[in-house]
Amino acid sequence: MVKVVLAFVAVALGLAWGLDVLQAPPLAPESPVHPLWLARQEAMYLSGLLSIGLMSLAMYLATRPAWLETPLGGMDRVYRTHKWAGILGGSFAIMHWLVEMSDDILKSTIGRAGRLPKEKATGLLDSMQDLAEDFGEWGFYILLVLLAITLWQRFPYRPWRFLHRAMPVIYLLLAFHAALLSPLDYWLQPVGWLLGLLIAAGVYGALRALLGNIGQARRSTGEILAVTQPAADIVAVRCRLTGSWPGHRPGQFALVTFDADEGAHPFTIASADQGDRTIEFRIKALGDHTRQLAGLLQVGQSVDIEGPYGRFDIARINRRARQLWVAGGIGVTPFLAWLGSLQGKAANLPEADLHYCTRDRDNDPFVDELTRLCAALPAIRLHVHGAQQGEKLDAARLLKDVPAGQAAEVWFCGPGGLAQALRGGLDKLGWRRLRFHQEAFVMR
Incomplete structure (x- = not known):
């Protein structure tokens, strides 16, 4: 299902772009526009559309929309789609940048003659487009760094998580770049409508991330009732939650925050719902954070839990x-x-x-x-x-x-x-x- 969603968005953007290309009037035989310059321009538009479109999808899915759990098969699939949409969007951004840099190669081979004339903007729009170009360049270089450390699995999780918080700001810079520098005639065609819809969804996700209210409606607070160690590398934590806890189905998981600086981690709920708002987690020491839990957690300590999520349901x-x-x-x-x-x-x-x-x-x-x-x-x-x-x-x-x-x-x-x-x-x-x-x- 993850591949289906990503392919659907990419194909929809590609078809909308293709429809715009087909509707463009053909070049006259005496036209000074060189086909290679034209191909470069359309390659820039297509790679840019795919990049911002997939990043918009990733940003929206970062809000953890519970309504998508059923069609996608669980919140883990929602997250996986978010992850790969971001990686693919970043990859298309690299392609977009490479196409942009190809102008020097074309100048040295076929010359400047035959370039397409740029759309002329005046006044405030001209100034905003100049700013959008700068935003796009800055955003791209930061995005490139974040994409590299995301793919580098040995980079520690905690600093990666801290750096990942900058993604909503980077996305807003790139969305501004895409909206201001897209051809004006796009906004009167399906390609512009689809682009606008995706950017609106992405901006919604970015703003929610910056405001820190993602998952707020599904958050509950509670306290730790017991902490035991059934094995040297496993800690069992039993918690009682407030009345806002909706209950859970067997096999679901929750995002658990024991330490605000560490943030939330997904743990499967290991107990059946008995209707008393008591849940238990069995956590294995698999990383720096989980290895320290046995010594950090204490009875009476507060805990924040978001959920429940998941479709691993009996x-x-x-x-x-x-x-x-x-x-x-x-x-x-x-x-x-x-x-x-x-x-x-x-x-x-x-x-x-x-x-x-x-x-x-x-x-x-x-x-x-x-x-x-x-x-x-x-x-x-x-x-x-x-x-x-x-x-x-x-x-x-x-x-x-x-x-x-x-x-x-x-x-x-x-x-x-x-x-x-x-x-x-x-x-x-x-x-x-x-x-x-x-x-x-x-x-x-």
Whole structure:
């Protein structure tokens, strides 16, 4: 779905640009305009449209519009679309700049003769266009730096997050550049209407980001009730939230802020909703921030939570398909919420095989808990795979008890490497009637 959305926006902009080109009167045989100069100009327009259009989409999606969760398949897909729209928009900005710089090459090869005359503006508009050119140049160079450090995965997250806050300002500079320097006849055609709509959405997102009210309607405050460490690298945090908490569905996640300077991080809610506004998180030490939580968090400390978000929801399972649930490491958290929500509902249980993959099954803190939860749910068959015990899960083992030709559904939460290995193995086995559900929490 992410690729579909990005392709749709890019194709729509390309078609609108193409319609404008087709409607332009053909050059007369005696026209002094050289085709290469004309091609350069249209390449500048197209690359600029794609750049600002995709960046506008990224800026709007940064507002975390909950209404898009259903069509895109979850807030993680919304975020992934935001991420790739920004990267692609920045890439087209580089292309736009390269086309702009190509004028020196054309001057040295075909000469200045045959250049298209520039649109003449007077008075205030002329001054604003000069300013727009400067804004575009400054914005591009800053954007180039931010794009480079975003793609450089070794750049630390915390300073990246701080620098990323400048993106709304950079976007406004580039949007001003695009709006003022687009051909005037664009605004009377579909290409201008589409561009205006996208810029309006992007400006809306940029202003909300600068005002700091993104997600405000879904924010709740609370306090920490308990902090425990079931394992050396895992901290369990139980919180009670205020009355504004709307409740959550099993498998959803929230953006949690323990430290305002650190900002929000996505964590899956590991507990079922009991109606008492109490939720629990199981957090694995995967970075600088999460490694410090056990020593920083205290009972009674305030916490800010935004959400809930996500479509990794047990209510969305297809009961007509064979259910294969796969948890890898800390990816067990949504399934803990699923199993908790099923307790006492033995009459309406879905049949499922839950595969839990861990490094060492004998010393894993979740094995006993999963065993206890599944013991009360006879329709849920638990399979624990310990890597140190030589019990690694692969596609063949996952499908071992599934009859050939039966529709199956995989719900996966865990390391990306395990997901890729299982997907590749399933493809090789040629299992066609199978759906693979996976949420992505890559913040960069």
